[in-house]
Amino acid sequence: MGGLNLLPTVERAIRLFSRFPGFGRKSAQRLVYHFLRQQKDEIGQLITVLEDLKRQVRPCMICFNLAESDKCVICADPSRDTEILCVVEEPQDLQAIESTHLFKGLYHVLGGHLSPLDNVGPEELHLAQLEHRLKNNSFRELILATNPTIEGDATAHYVAQLAQPWVKIMTRLGLGLPMGGELEYVDESTLYQALAGRRHYI
Amino acid sequence: MGGLNLLPTVERAIRLFSRFPGFGRKSAQRLVYHFLRQQKDEIGQLITVLEDLKRQVRPCMICFNLAESDKCVICADPSRDTEILCVVEEPQDLQAIESTHLFKGLYHVLGGHLSPLDNVGPEELHLAQLEHRLKNNSFRELILATNPTIEGDATAHYVAQLAQPWVKIMTRLGLGLPMGGELEYVDESTLYQALAGRRHYI
Numbered sequence: 337m338g339g340l341n342l343l344p345t346v347e348r349a350i351r352l353f354s355r356f357p358g359f360g361r362k363s364a365q366r367l368v369y370h371f372l373r374q375q376k377d378e379i380g381q382l383i384t385v386l387e388d389l390k391r392q393v394r395p396c397m398i399c400f401n402l403a404e405s406d407k408c409v410i411c412a413d414p415s416r417d418t419e420i421l422c423v424v425e426e427p428q429d430l431q432a433i434e435s436t437h438l439f440k441g442l443y444h445v446l447g448g449h450l451s452p453l454d455n456v457g458p459e460e461l462h463l464a465q466l467e468h469r470l471k472n473n474s475f476r477e478l479i480l481a482t483n484p485t486i487e488g489d490a491t492a493h494y495v496a497q498l499a500q501p502w503v504k505i506m507t508r509l510g511l512g513l514p515m516g517g518e519l520e521y522v523d524e525s526t527l528y529q530a531l532a533g534r535r536h537y538i
Numbered sequence: 539m540g541g542l543n544l545l546p547t548v549e550r551a552i553r554l555f556s557r558f559p560g561f562g563r564k565s566a567q568r569l570v571y572h573f574l575r576q577q578k579d580e581i582g583q584l585i586t587v588l589e590d591l592k593r594q595v596r597p598c599m600i601c602f603n604l605a606e607s608d609k610c611v612i613c614a615d616p617s618r619d620t621e622i623l624c625v626v627e628e629p630q631d632l633q634a635i636e637s638t639h640l641f642k643g644l645y646h647v648l649g650g651h652l653s654p655l656d657n658v659g660p661e662e663l664h665l666a667q668l669e670h671r672l673k674n675n676s677f678r679e680l681i682l683a684t685n686p687t688i689e690g691d692a693t694a695h696y697v698a699q700l701a702q703p704w705v706k707i708m709t710r711l712g713l714g715l716p717m718g719g720e721l722e723y724v725d726e727s728t729l730y731q732a733l734a735g736r737r738h739y740i
Binding site: 342343344345346348349352356357358363365366367368369370371372373377379380381382383385386387388389390392393402403404409426427428431447 | 544545546547548550551554558559560565567568569570571572573574575579581582583584585587588589590591592594595604605606611628629630633649
């Protein structure tokens with residue numbers, strides 16, 4: 337379809353949406369036309385929601401989780417175990433761990449992973465702030481919960497080096513078959529990890 | 539992941555995005571977190587673009603194409619052939635036809651198709667305005683360019699009945715194999731149409 341004869345406003349909106357993750361020109365177009373079709377003020381609702389995100393959401397001063405005030409709900413919660421710290425890449429990883437209801441400690445959100453190809457070095461992550469926290473608190477355990485990917489592993493390694501003077505116990509999330517997964521369909525490196533990390537059954 | 543411990547602002551944004559076409563909760567979440575990650579003011583850019591859409595884009599008074607003033611660029615273009623009218627369902631269909639550079643007439647955008655199951659009857663489409671145009675202009679040909687679907691066919695049929703007193707020639711877009719398509723993969727009703735509508739080769 338191209339940008340032929342499209343209104344400049346519409347073309348600009350489509351271009352902007354095209355840059356979002358998971359979007360191509362066609363899906364961007366579909367969404368923009370969807371907005372323009374609505375009788376109800378869906379664009380208005382979206383603007384309000386985006387303005388709220390922009391205005392009210394900021395990083396937690398302590399752990400860089402998303403927050404609506406200086407401290408996020410977790411750092412502000414006195415019932416959390418302040419001696420165990422879980423390091424994650426992104427706020428959504430923190431959310432995923434919270435959804436297990438198993439972990440009651442604190443978090444540190446790095447804001448990504450080391451990736452030299454994308455020009456993400458240690459300075460681009462919240463590592464200085466992590467070091468500061470490690471120095472000024474006493475954590476008995478550090479969970480390195482970065483993703484089980486090349487970059488996540490490299491980042492975990494870097495964090496472990498950095499934390500080594502201050503923390504005795506460092507752990508990494510278990511690897512293996514996903515629940516409900518089938519051996520037949522699981523990739524070989526996951527199966528390798530599941531086999532290497534097999535546990536006593538009785 | 540659920541809405542567990544999510545900031546209300548973030549949860550609201552995710553809920554709103556989840557309702558968009560092609561979105562589920564996961565993709566909505568991904569997009570919202572993407573916005574929150576950006577250093578550059580991507581949310582701000584998006585708000586501006588949406589405000590422009592909301593403020594500047596409206597339906598053309600004549601044909602219901604998208605416009606930035608009373609008349610769309612096509613209705614305002616004196617070089618168009620005013621004796622041939624192409625009826626489409628949506629503005630994006632008009633764009634698709636424009637991209638062929640073959641059609642130089644005018645359009646009428648219905649704003650959808652007849653769909654009793656979704657409570658879309660004739661009143662919900664721009665049919666009264668179409669009748670008004672047919673009465674007050676003399677079109678030598680009406681192209682019924684609604685989609686080749688059950689609903690599009692029904693809508694074309696309805697439009698044809700409505701236009702019958704005023705227009706001599708009514709046409710419908712050709713059906714057949716899509717260019718670059720392969721017989722092996724084409725559905726049988728398309729192949730049926732291609733066969734039934736076969737043309738002399740020499």
